[in-house]
Amino acid sequence: MSEWTIQDSAELYQVEGWGEPYFKINEKGHIAVLPRGEAGGELDLFNLVQDIQKRGLKMPLLIRFSDILADRIARLNECFIQAIKEYDYKGDYKGVYPVKVNQQRHVVEEVVEFGRSYQFGLEAGSKPELLIALATLKTPGALIICNGYKDSEYIETALLAQRLGHTPFVVIERFHELTLLIEAAQKLGIQPLIGVRAKLTARGIGRWGDSTGDRAKFGLSADEIMEVVAQLKKANLLSSLQLLHFHIGSQISAINVIKTALREASCIYVELARMGAPMQYCDVGGGLAIDYDGSKTNFRASKNYNMQEYAYDVVAAFQEACREKNVTVPTLVSESGRAITSHQSVLVFDVMGVSHPQFGEPQPAERGEHSIIRNLYETYTQIASDNVQEAFNDASQFKEEALSLFALGYLSLGERARVERLYWGCCQKILGLVRELDYIPDELADLEKNMASTYYCNFSVFQSVPDSWAIDQLFPIAPIQRLDEEPTVRGTLADLTCDSDGKIDQFIDLRDVKSVLELHPLREGEPYYLALFLNGAYQEILGDMHNLFGDTNAVHIRLASSATGEQSYLLEHVVKGDTMTEVLRYVQYDHEALLESIRRESEQALRERRITLSESRLLLQHYERSLSGYTYLTSEPQRELARS
Numbered sequence: 001m002s003e004w005t006i007q008d009s010a011e012l013y014q015v016e017g018w019g020e021p022y023f024k025i026n027e028k029g030h031i032a033v034l035p036r037g038e039a040g041g042e043l044d045l046f047n048l049v050q051d052i053q054k055r056g057l058k059m060p061l062l063i064r065f066s067d068i069l070a071d072r073i074a075r076l077n078e079c080f081i082q083a084i085k086e087y088d089y090k091g092d093y094k095g096v097y098p099v100k101v102n103q104q105r106h107v108v109e110e111v112v113e114f115g116r117s118y119q120f121g122l123e124a125g126s127k128p129e130l131l132i133a134l135a136t137l138k139t140p141g142a143l144i145i146c147n148g149y150k151d152s153e154y155i156e157t158a159l160l161a162q163r164l165g166h167t168p169f170v171v172i173e174r175f176h177e178l179t180l181l182i183e184a185a186q187k188l189g190i191q192p193l194i195g196v197r198a199k200l201t202a203r204g205i206g207r208w209g210d211s212t213g214d215r216a217k218f219g220l221s222a223d224e225i226m227e228v229v230a231q232l233k234k235a236n237l238l239s240s241l242q243l244l245h246f247h248i249g250s251q252i253s254a255i256n257v258i259k260t261a262l263r264e265a266s267c268i269y270v271e272l273a274r275m276g277a278p279m280q281y282c283d284v285g286g287g288l289a290i291d292y293d294g295s296k297t298n299f300r301a302s303k304n305y306n307m308q309e310y311a312y313d314v315v316a317a318f319q320e321a322c323r324e325k326n327v328t329v330p331t332l333v334s335e336s337g338r339a340i341t342s343h344q345s346v347l348v349f350d351v352m353g354v355s356h357p358q359f360g361e362p363q364p365a366e367r368g369e370h371s372i373i374r375n376l377y378e379t380y381t382q383i384a385s386d387n388v389q390e391a392f393n394d395a396s397q398f399k400e401e402a403l404s405l406f407a408l409g410y411l412s413l414g415e416r417a418r419v420e421r422l423y424w425g426c427c428q429k430i431l432g433l434v435r436e437l438d439y440i441p442d443e444l445a446d447l448e449k450n451m452a453s454t455y456y457c458n459f460s461v462f463q464s465v466p467d468s469w470a471i472d473q474l475f476p477i478a479p480i481q482r483l484d485e486e487p488t489v490r491g492t493l494a495d496l497t498c499d500s501d502g503k504i505d506q507f508i509d510l511r512d513v514k515s516v517l518e519l520h521p522l523r524e525g526e527p528y529y530l531a532l533f534l535n536g537a538y539q540e541i542l543g544d545m546h547n548l549f550g551d552t553n554a555v556h557i558r559l560a561s562s563a564t565g566e567q568s569y570l571l572e573h574v575v576k577g578d579t580m581t582e583v584l585r586y587v588q589y590d591h592e593a594l595l596e597s598i599r600r601e602s603e604q605a606l607r608e609r610r611i612t613l614s615e616s617r618l619l620l621q622h623y624e625r626s627l628s629g630y631t632y633l634t635s636e637p638q639r640e641l642a643r644s
């Protein structure tokens with residue numbers, strides 16, 4: 001057996017596949033973050049986490065790397081610039097960031113800051129998002145795309161924003177909005193900038209496949225688009241119709257789906273121009289995918305194309321369609337959210353304890369023991385690679401029989417315990433042999449999952465990774481330390497909530513999905529940190545307060561050079577996670593009233609001598625301190641739990 005190396009870990013956790021160019025493993029066996037990608041600069045994530053904790057910020061911790069966000073925005077824009085150059089395309093690219101993907105103020109402000117030189121704009125999908133966009137975007141010439149359901153107030157606000165120097169496009173997503181828009185334009189005497197959202201027949205595949213197609217929630221059919229043109233003409237507003245929009249869903253894994261949509265959309269664009277609308281923009285929506293599992297395939301957690309190919313395809317589609325019909329090419333707009341914000345955020349949490357389904361070598365059966373125990377032990381000793389299936393069937397059979405005997409009173413609890421330990425011993429031995437087989441028999445396929453250890457982690461899936469629970473989305477997860485050491489345990493992750501869904505038991509794999517993650521045995525008194533990567537899109541705002549676990553602490557890190565020229569960083573913003581008082585207020589509890597109630601009860605108990613003065617003081621202290629504290633567990637050195 002050769003020594004385990006960091007290269008082995010890199011392969012095991014697919015770090016290059018999903019992490020490039022921002023994450024790798026350093027010589028210390030720690031995850032390293034390269035926030036500027038190839039441009040240089042490297043931070044040791046393990047050391048960073050310890051530094052942040054020394055500042056009094058507790059686990060779980062969401063770390064946002066501002067430089068990664070800047071790099072993603074630059075990368076997207078540069079890909080389009082490259083494609084435009086390559087194809088000698090006579091139009092521009094002006095992207096917008098869809099605010100719904102991550103609405104946190106610091107994130108949106110940074111998107112605007114980093115996108116300024118590219119005239120990067122914002123997309124709003126609702127009235128509150130429009131309010132954010134109007135107040136945050138300060139880039140002359142950048143677009144504000146107004147999507148989502150609209151009422152007159154939304155539309156009038158967008159129109160009036162033109163007076164402030166903004167360039168807001170009101171996108172008609174439902175036919176009814178046209179009437180509101182014409183009314184608002186006439187009432188205010190403002191010439192609107194209008195877009196239409198086309199409902200394409202090209203359907204996405206996978207989770208968001210329903211975003212297009214005849215039954216899609218948003219968008220206009222060809223018939224409705226014709227009617228929009230007619231009505232705008234009648235209202236003398238056809239000169240306002242300048243933008244075509246479509247959106248075929250998020251995380252589109254297959255490039256051919258995108259190509260088909262582009263072909264259809266570019267034809268609609270050309271038609272609109274030929275009908276007399278002074279078309280200038282085509283907004284190709286979101287959908288640019290992220291390679292969560294690093295497999296570079298059209299699997300749902302991956303994508304079979306890169307950002308540059310995407311940009312080439314968008315540019316080429318419009319170049320071709322417009323050239324054919326002699327129409328001026330549009331300024332291209334995309335609403336890529338996931339592709340911009342995913343990489344910047346890393347969620348780090350600590351493991352509080354672990355339980356294993358089996359422990360130790362089973363003891364040999366004694367002479368006088370129950371025959372079922374002796375049989376099971378014999379099965380155990382005879383397990384070999386050529387009889388794993390048979391041995392598993394026998395062991396399962398003996399265990400079932402033992403349970404029946406126990407239920408009938410023929411077996412003591414101690415004997416049942418012996419049976420269970422022997423059974424798990426058999427499973428463990430069989431599993432060791434099965435892992436070496438090329439072909440795994442059906443009955444044994446679940447063994448890995450059933451024999452997995454459970455790592456109890458200090459976080460809430462519902463708060464921090466809701467899509468893992470809601471739609472089985474996969475995120476790369478790996479330890480951030482000890483990567484120069486072989487991870488000998490296979491486990492699943494359980495969160496702090498008391499919900500049995502509060503777990504992660506699906507992990508990225510090059511082939512499909514794996515049900516266990518390779519982890520290290522815990523060491524007494526030493527923290528063990530896991531990180532979940534690529535979770536900067538959608539997770540924060542979809543998260544909920546199941547079991548009243550609130551927002552986690554979040555910090556923004558920017559690379560900097562220290563006086564000595566060494567790599568260092570700036571902790572730019574600290575967004576403290578919710579306190580229990582804040583979370584309780586959200587569900588209408590007043591912390592003063594809660595405290596008062598406990599105070600009154602302990603006075604009563606004191607009077608009746610059910611509690612001592614010092615106990616009562618301790619209780620009130622704990623209660624009061626908890627109210628102002630973090631909703632997660634304060635880490636203590638974890639203990640290995642022997643058994644589940």
Ligand SMILES: *Cc1c(COP(=O)(O)O)cnc(C)c1O
Nearest residue numbers: 247250251286287335336337338
């Ligand atoms: C959600 C959404 C987006 C963002 O999609 P990504 O796949 O995250 O890039 C863009 N446009 C519209 C209309 C959306 O609804």
